[in-house]
Amino acid sequence: xxxxxxxxxxxxxxxxxxxxxxxxxxxxxxxxxxxxxxxxxxxxxxxxxxxxxxxxxxxxxxxxxxxxxxxxxxxxxxxxxxxxxxxxxxxxxxxxxxxxxxxxxxxxxxxxxxxxxxxxxxxxxxxxxxxxxxxxxxxxxxxxxxxxxxxxxxxxxxxxxxxxxxxxxxxxxxxxxxxxxxxxxxxxxxxxxxxxxxxxxxxxxxxxxxxxxxxxxxxxxxxxxxxxxxxxxxxxxxxxxxxxxxxxxxxxxxxxxxxxxxxxxxxxxxxxxxxxxxxxxxxxxxxxxxxx
Amino acid sequence: xxxxxxxxxxxxxxxxxxxxxxxxxxxxxxxxxxxxxxxxxxxxxxxxxxxxxxxxxxxxxxxxxxxxxxxxxxxxxxxxxxxxxxxxxxxxxxxxxxxxxxxxxxxxxxxxxxxxxxxxxxxxxxxxxxxxxxxxxxxxxxxxxxxxxxxxxxxxxxxxxxxxxxxxxxxxxxxxxxxxxxxxxxxxxxxxxxxxxxxxxxxxxxxxxxxxxxxxxxxxxxxxxxxxxxxxxxxxxxxxxxxxxxxxxxxxxxxxxxxxxxxxxxxxxxxxxxxxxxxxxxxxxxxxxxxxxxxxxxxxxxxxxxxxxxxxxxxxxxxxxxxxxxxxxxxxxxxxxxxxxxxxxxxxxxxxxxxxxxxxxxxxxxxxxxxxxxxxxxxxxxxxxxxxxxxxxxxxxxxxxxxxxxxxxxxxxxxxxxxxxxxxxxxxxxxxxxxxxxxxxxxxxxxxxxxxxxxxxxxxxxxxxxxxxxxxxxxxxxxxxxxxxxxxxxxxxxxxxxxxxxxxxxxxxxxxxxxxxxxxxxxxxxxxxxxxxxxxxxxxx
Numbered sequence: 001x002x003x004x005x006x007x008x009x010x011x012x013x014x015x016x017x018x019x020x021x022x023x024x025x026x027x028x029x030x031x032x033x034x035x036x037x038x039x040x041x042x043x044x045x046x047x048x049x050x051x052x053x054x055x056x057x058x059x060x061x062x063x064x065x066x067x068x069x070x071x072x073x074x075x076x077x078x079x080x081x082x083x084x085x086x087x088x089x090x091x092x093x094x095x096x097x098x099x100x101x102x103x104x105x106x107x108x109x110x111x112x113x114x115x116x117x118x119x120x121x122x123x124x125x126x127x128x129x130x131x132x133x134x135x136x137x138x139x140x141x142x143x144x145x146x147x148x149x150x151x152x153x154x155x156x157x158x159x160x161x162x163x164x165x166x167x168x169x170x171x172x173x174x175x176x177x178x179x180x181x182x183x184x185x186x187x188x189x190x191x192x193x194x195x196x197x198x199x200x201x202x203x204x205x206x207x208x209x210x211x212x213x214x215x216x217x218x219x220x221x222x223x224x225x226x227x228x229x230x231x232x233x234x235x236x237x238x239x240x241x242x243x244x245x246x247x248x249x250x251x252x253x254x255x256x257x258x259x260x261x262x263x264x265x266x267x268x269x270x271x272x273x274x275x276x277x278x279x280x281x282x283x284x285x286x287x288x289x290x291x292x
Numbered sequence: 293x294x295x296x297x298x299x300x301x302x303x304x305x306x307x308x309x310x311x312x313x314x315x316x317x318x319x320x321x322x323x324x325x326x327x328x329x330x331x332x333x334x335x336x337x338x339x340x341x342x343x344x345x346x347x348x349x350x351x352x353x354x355x356x357x358x359x360x361x362x363x364x365x366x367x368x369x370x371x372x373x374x375x376x377x378x379x380x381x382x383x384x385x386x387x388x389x390x391x392x393x394x395x396x397x398x399x400x401x402x403x404x405x406x407x408x409x410x411x412x413x414x415x416x417x418x419x420x421x422x423x424x425x426x427x428x429x430x431x432x433x434x435x436x437x438x439x440x441x442x443x444x445x446x447x448x449x450x451x452x453x454x455x456x457x458x459x460x461x462x463x464x465x466x467x468x469x470x471x472x473x474x475x476x477x478x479x480x481x482x483x484x485x486x487x488x489x490x491x492x493x494x495x496x497x498x499x500x501x502x503x504x505x506x507x508x509x510x511x512x513x514x515x516x517x518x519x520x521x522x523x524x525x526x527x528x529x530x531x532x533x534x535x536x537x538x539x540x541x542x543x544x545x546x547x548x549x550x551x552x553x554x555x556x557x558x559x560x561x562x563x564x565x566x567x568x569x570x571x572x573x574x575x576x577x578x579x580x581x582x583x584x585x586x587x588x589x590x591x592x593x594x595x596x597x598x599x600x601x602x603x604x605x606x607x608x609x610x611x612x613x614x615x616x617x618x619x620x621x622x623x624x625x626x627x628x629x630x631x632x633x634x635x636x637x638x639x640x641x642x643x644x645x646x647x648x649x650x651x652x653x654x655x656x657x658x659x660x661x662x663x664x665x666x667x668x669x670x671x672x673x674x675x676x677x678x679x680x681x682x683x684x685x686x687x688x689x690x691x692x693x694x695x696x697x698x699x700x701x702x703x704x705x706x707x708x709x710x711x712x713x714x715x716x717x718x719x720x721x722x723x724x725x726x727x728x729x730x731x732x733x734x735x736x737x738x739x740x741x742x743x744x745x746x747x748x749x750x751x752x753x754x755x756x757x758x759x760x761x762x763x764x765x766x767x768x769x770x771x772x773x774x775x776x777x778x779x780x781x782x783x784x785x786x787x788x789x790x791x792x793x794x795x796x797x798x799x800x801x802x803x804x805x806x807x808x809x810x811x812x813x814x815x816x817x818x819x820x821x822x823x824x825x826x827x828x829x830x831x832x833x
Contacts, residue, residue, distance in 0.1 A: 040599070042616065042617040042620050043611065045593060045594065045597040045614075046594060046597045046598040047591075047594030047595075047597075047598055048598075048616055063711065069371065116831040124406055124409055125406065125409050128406055128410050128412075129410055132412060133408070153819075210399075211399075211402070213401055214395070214396070214399045214402065214403055215402070218363075218393045218414075219393075220393075221365070222392050223396075227396050227399070228368075228396070230396065230398045230399065231366075231367075231368050231396035231397060231398045232368045233398075234397075234398035248540050255711070256590070
């Protein structure tokens, strides 16, 4: 292909146009939230915001960052995500590696049991009883432990491990390494792509999760940001549905710009994670799935 | 996460492992002494209510405080905080220490249902009207009836003053402490006609007093402002017809008709037909927003805040927000309340919300010595308890002079710069409907809200005293079987209603078929709904 000298056909033009429209459709909602969050509240109420912010004010962000629950919830989310991902990677790789070894006794039976849970699930109530029985209610462990292994991700990781050349294991064993050493010194260092992919997947799921926290935590100091976010975003809608639902004087409406500011703040960190992990993400998931 | 670029993956992996290992060690330490960890939910469940002997200890002055865990839904606008002044007052007066469990309102039902299903209730739980009926028969809530005479004289007195409370009973038994309003100082909220009085003046029009005059006024608005759609809706036509049909002398869908003392499925009523005909007329002449069936709350607010719409018939408290937004560009712009409009026969009537929310606090049936908790709630129903749970600490947060409550100016000043001064103050004090009160009083709201609200609330009150405005009655209590039937019937009839009401208003189905429509509904289940309601109502009377 001769770079730079390519002729553009009508198809390319139309294609590019369609892509531009698509990009606009994808980006505009995020952009809209950003401009609403820094616009004057009354202008937002009058519906004056379309393509640029009106009477710029940072008040929404001031309100948010002076709100103690939001700040502490943000910190909690960071803790849950980092600790959760660490536990996820550790447990998932420990589970995936033996299952990837052909000589592992009863491999298919174990795989069957594990994959079974992908399709059949006890539901909230048994899970709640288990977490309660383990004494994890109202602790951080209720958030990070029950989700330690996602079976689908575990299978992806197993497939990746399986794709590593068998000769590596043999030569390592010949040099006197045991299974743990092989895993630790040979397999893991070669698994950066899949680890990065898993980090991203798990981090996103931890970051976005609110339901376990809602069900298992009673102490509101432990809430993650998503719970607060949901409450803020849904609040206005629910409360203003009908007057009899609230029976409350005064309208319980959260200002639109505060809502959007919180949404932005809640998605920003995970949004920023993508570009850094993306190259591994593409490589890793492709390697894993193609050879599976 | 810790993405330092030059660190090798090995290092990262190693540190991850180390972190996880230490975490795992911590975890095992935690689960080792899980009994100590597991305070909130299980403390009450482990021991049966056998050792009631210890209850006598509560009479001695040095008795340790009774600890009670209370779970309720929590709003963003008024977070429910631990150790607030109101909770300290409860501690001081009833020797009960409240542990707060504030669950976000958006997902409160999910949590509540899980706790009920797994039988892990906190000592006290906030529930909606329907929950009591749904769960009373399962025995998870304590039946309060046997305790009322001995331990709850104040509650009994309050219940006598508001007989609607009896509709909360299940088979004659009370399962929850109903949240009621002190109606002398209650905000009177409801859906009322609100109009831009500045536009009325500008066009030299008299304020409309009947729906026919309203039509003329809206028409004049449209003439003067051809780009506007004078009347704007939210939530679609069915929501609006609930109160409009009543104001026209009928009702919708099933409602209590005071003239006949029975429940009527209102689609056959003349009032409903007139209301639909009226809306159809407005729609045809573009006096009603042509997009009325699909307007979101947000669009509706935009219409009214921007002057695109000049009239609404809805919760009047929205008007303070609209006025604030309007007055930034036009200082004279103002929505104001119209007196209730008369129908074609010259009769006036309108619903308002019952200031009592009638949600309840229930006690878990596993609780030990429930009479201690019942006594605490009963204190909250007393005059003293009402003040503590609505105004805070006497002398510090409010003063009382001859029965008139004055909220301390220093307290009001403390919160006046907040986005919502009233709720910020209530959150700090831990008072009022959205915190922990069973007898609500809205005095603090009037003290810290725009004066206009008080004026409108008083206007509603005086119309209520004149018999024009009535509190919307609660449904009578149904049996489980009736509820199942109603669910089916309502979805069947409701679908028909939804398919047709907008057609009538938009003129896709001729208005002459309204009678036929009423017949269709009656034969597809509306008549049965009516019967179930009236049977239940007859049982109550």
